[in-house]
Amino acid sequence: MFKLKINVKNFNVSFSDNQILKNINMKIPKNTVTALIGPSGCGKSTFLRSINRMNDFSSNFKRNGSIYVDGEDIYGENVDVVDLRKRIGMVFQKANPFPMSIFENVAYGLKIHGLKDKKELFDTVKRSLKQAALWGEIKDKLDSSALSLSGGQQQRLCIARTIAISPEVILMDEPCSALDPISTLKIEDLICELKRDYTIVLVTHNMQQAKRSSDLTSFFLDGEVIESGLTKDIFSNPKMEKTEDYILGRFG
Amino acid sequence: MKLKQNLTKSLFASSAAFTLLALGIVTGFIVVNGIHVIDWEFLFSLPKDSGSDGGIFPMILSTVYLILITGAISIPVGVGSAVYISQYTSNEKIINLVRFISQVLSSVPSIVFGLFGLAFLVFFLKMGWSIFVAGIVLSLMAIPTIFQVSEVTFQTIPEIYKEGCYAMGASKWQTITTVLLPIAIPGILTGIILAITRAISEAAAVMYVVGSSLDIPISIFDTGRPLPLHLYVLASEGISMSNAYGTATVLIIIVLSITLISNITVNHYQKRIMGCLN
Numbered sequence: 105m106f107k108l109k110i111n112v113k114n115f116n117v118s119f120s121d122n123q124i125l126k127n128i129n130m131k132i133p134k135n136t137v138t139a140l141i142g143p144s145g146c147g148k149s150t151f152l153r154s155i156n157r158m159n160d161f162s163s164n165f166k167r168n169g170s171i172y173v174d175g176e177d178i179y180g181e182n183v184d185v186v187d188l189r190k191r192i193g194m195v196f197q198k199a200n201p202f203p204m205s206i207f208e209n210v211a212y213g214l215k216i217h218g219l220k221d222k223k224e225l226f227d228t229v230k231r232s233l234k235q236a237a238l239w240g241e242i243k244d245k246l247d248s249s250a251l252s253l254s255g256g257q258q259q260r261l262c263i264a265r266t267i268a269i270s271p272e273v274i275l276m277d278e279p280c281s282a283l284d285p286i287s288t289l290k291i292e293d294l295i296c297e298l299k300r301d302y303t304i305v306l307v308t309h310n311m312q313q314a315k316r317s318s319d320l321t322s323f324f325l326d327g328e329v330i331e332s333g334l335t336k337d338i339f340s341n342p343k344m345e346k347t348e349d350y351i352l353g354r355f356g
Numbered sequence: 357m358k359l360k361q362n363l364t365k366s367l368f369a370s371s372a373a374f375t376l377l378a379l380g381i382v383t384g385f386i387v388v389n390g391i392h393v394i395d396w397e398f399l400f401s402l403p404k405d406s407g408s409d410g411g412i413f414p415m416i417l418s419t420v421y422l423i424l425i426t427g428a429i430s431i432p433v434g435v436g437s438a439v440y441i442s443q444y445t446s447n448e449k450i451i452n453l454v455r456f457i458s459q460v461l462s463s464v465p466s467i468v469f470g471l472f473g474l475a476f477l478v479f480f481l482k483m484g485w486s487i488f489v490a491g492i493v494l495s496l497m498a499i500p501t502i503f504q505v506s507e508v509t510f511q512t513i514p515e516i517y518k519e520g521c522y523a524m525g526a527s528k529w530q531t532i533t534t535v536l537l538p539i540a541i542p543g544i545l546t547g548i549i550l551a552i553t554r555a556i557s558e559a560a561a562v563m564y565v566v567g568s569s570l571d572i573p574i575s576i577f578d579t580g581r582p583l584p585l586h587l588y589v590l591a592s593e594g595i596s597m598s599n600a601y602g603t604a605t606v607l608i609i610i611v612l613s614i615t616l617i618s619n620i621t622v623n624h625y626q627k628r629i630m631g632c633l634n
Contacts, residue, residue, distance in 0.1 A: 150369060163446050190525035200516040202535050213524040216534065249629060262520070269524065280433045 107135030109303045110155065110275065115169035119162060124150045126327045128169070132320070134171050137295055139314035139335065142324030143355065145286045148307050151324070152275050155305065156192040157185050173273070190217065193271035197260035197278040201265070206242055209261055213269035217309055228268055236264035237294055238341045239295035256287025263294065267302070274298065276306045280313065292317045311351060323347045359422075383612075386604045393602030403570050407586060408596040412603055414572045418487055418580030419556055419610065425491025425576055426498055426555050431548055433495070435503025438544075441503075442510035443532055462500035466561040467491050474564035485567035487580040493561050498551035505547025509540045538629065542622045549618045553611045559584040584608040 110132035110182055118126040125147045132138050140148040150159065157178065159165045170177045178188055190213075201209050210229040229246075233239040238260045242253070250261055259279055266274055276295070280288040288310075295304060296316045308314050314321055315335060322332040323346075331338060331347045343349040349355055395442075401411035441451050473493035477483045513536055521531040537544075555561075566626055567579025568589070583588075590600040 158519060158523065161522070186527055187442075187526050188525075189523055194523035195525075196516060198516055200520040202517065202520065203539055212534070213526075216530045218525050239409075265524070285400070330437075336448065 106136065108132075109134040109174065110305075111172040111175075113170050113172070115151075115154065115163070115167065115171060117147075117154060117167045119166070119177060120164045124327050125154070125167075128329055130329060130332060131150050131301060132305060132311070132321060134303050135301075136300055136319040137299050137306055137317055138320045138322065139318035140307045140322050140324060141309070141311065141314050141350070142307065142330075143350065144309075144324065146324040147327040148324045149277055152277055152305060152307050153194075155273070155275055156189050156194055158194070190269055191271055192273045192275060193266035193269065193272040194260070195262050195266055195277065195279045196276045197281055199254070199255060199262050199282070201258050201261050203249065203251055205247045206253070206261060207246040210264050210268050212265060215222060229264075232268040235262075235267055235297070236260045236262055237290060237297075254287075256283050256290065259283060259287070259291060260294065263291070263298075271302065273303045274303065276304065276309050279307060281309060287310070288313070293314065311339075311353075383608055386601055386608060389598070389601075390525045390601030390605030393598050394605060398602060399606070402572065403487040403586075406419055406593075406595050407570070407590050407599055409586065409599075412583070412586060412599075412606065414570060415487050415581055415603065416606065416610075417584045418566070419511075419572055419607070421487045421573060421580065422491055422556050422562075422582050423552060423614075424492060425488060426494040426552055427548070429492065429495035429557075430498035430502055430551060434547070434551070435544055436437075438506030438510055439532060439537075442507055443528070443536070446630050453466075453483050457505050458500035461496065462504070462623055466497060466558050469497055469560045470564045472496075473561070478565055485565055485579050486577045487566055487573055487582075488576045490562040490566040490580075491576070492559060492583070493565055494555040495631035497558070497561060498555045500552070502544070502547045505550065506540065506544045509543030509547070510536065512543075513539050542626050545622055553614055557584055557611060558608065559588040563588070565570040583610075 108131055110130070112128050112130040114327060115125060115128040116123065128151060135198075140152065141215070142148050153159050154167065155173075155178070156172060159167075167179065173188075173192065175184070187275075199225075202212060204212070207229055210232050211225050212226055214228055226252075230239065234240065238257060241257060250258065252259060259282075263274075265281075280291050283291070292313060295306065298304060299319075306318060318335045319339040320333065321335040323330045323338065323342075323344075325346055331342060331344045333343075338347065339351060342351060369577050398411045398418065400412060400413050402411035402496070403415075437454060445451060456571055472491065473489060477489045477492060478485055483489050516534055517539060518531060521535050526534070562582060563585055566581065566585065568581045568585060569579040570581060573580035584607060587603045587607065590596055590603060
């Protein structure tokens with residue numbers, strides 16, 4: 105019933121001599137939300153950042169194995185990383201709107217990728233802000249600085265900025281960890297909305313969030329995937345003891 | 357406890373007061389003695405009798421030229437090397453070398469720069485005496501400051517902005533020009549102002565290379581005499597103390613207005629970009 109979007113095969117990552125990810129295998133279907141859970145330092149963020157090759161910036165980053173997106177190895181020789189990151193957007197733990205106006209933030213990706221037409225720019229910005237459930241709150245102050253927004257609004261702005269360039273996949277690295285409960289709920293609603301158009305991979309420390317907003321869950325521990333499956337199965341009937349311990353809050 | 361707190365507070369307050377007083381006394385004394393000399397004629401006419409009479413127009417023009425030349429050379433080189441060191445290379449050896457050189461350069465006394473200009477630029481490279489050569493010498497003095505301040509500014513930009521850009525599919529060049537530089541501009545500007553105002557206040561660095569002519573410099577390749585050098589000559593040769601005060605006042609006004617205008621601009625820019633306005 106699902107079309108495969110991301111296929112991870114025997115993927116290993118180390119920084120210097122420190123192996124962070126050990127032999128990761130994972131299948132992520134299209135138009136689903138996959139939650140990555142696990143205690144701090146278990147490698148889930150490193151894994152997430154491997155999917156849009158953000159780890160490339162660390163000079164001591166080493167990996168082997170492959171990540172296929174639509175059947176193409178993103179670590180292959182002919183891959184244009186800049187183009188890859190256009191297709192695989194990312195929302196960070198800490199909202200990081202650029203120090204420019206709200207409008208310019210959402211238009212940023214479009215502009216650097218060469219869109220000049222004013223009307224099309226405006227329409228896309230408007231559509232993206234609407235999709236990110238932010239339009240109503242800020243439509244009268246598009247020219248205000250993005251940094252004048254609240255934390256939750258800033259994070260939704262970052263989501264709008266990401267979807268403005270129509271990526272296929274959106275990676276979210278604990279997008280709600282710095283937000284209040286109401287903003288968190290808004291973003292979770294948004295995630296459920298977004299999966300109609302995008303494939304979403306979500307790193308979260310919040311078990312309730314994983315349960316509420318994801319279809320699939322993978323549990324990471326010490327750089328390994330301990331258990332993967334449908335979220336409802338993982339939370340109601342985990343196969344591994346470690347998974348159960350973590351979900352029930354016995355450690356982590 | 358209370359006594360101790362009050363004591364420390366007044367200690368710090370008096371340090372602050374002393375700084376303010378120093379600035380007030382120095383500028384106040386000079387301006388009080390020099391302001392009565394300044395009128396349109398003083399600003400816009402040629403000096404007569406070596407400067408004991410007449411105005412300082414050629415000197416003002418020389419200083420303006422020097423600001424432009426020094427800025428045109430030292431800003432791109434200083435900021436450019438900071439961008440390279442902070443964004444393009446991770447080679448520790450290169451980074452440390454450039455940092456070391458800039459530290460050494462900034463600790464060289466200005467008269468040594470002047471001597472270098474005379475020996476190397478004027479004689480060895482046969483460039484002759486000119487405002488342009490003086491500008492090169494002043495640029496050498498300004499570059500380290502601009503580089504150091506810019507580099508620190510780039511380092512203090514949170515990594516999340518850079519990552520945010522890359523995650524949008526921006527190239528390195530786009531990341532630097534569209535996001536990092538705009539964030540860094542207030543800091544960089546502070547370094548530029550610091551470096552340029554100090555450079556144009558230099559007499560020692562330019563005295564051997566600028567030619568010390570009293571004529572109006574038509575182009576930057578003419579000889580000239582910037583304000584600090586004129587001031588030095590007027591005072592040290594006992595030509596005219598009141599004109600020396602007048603020249604010093606004009607120099608102070610130029611430096612203060614550059615500093616003030618740039619501070620206002622930076623504050624306004626920061627408010628706009630960081631969202632305190634609107």
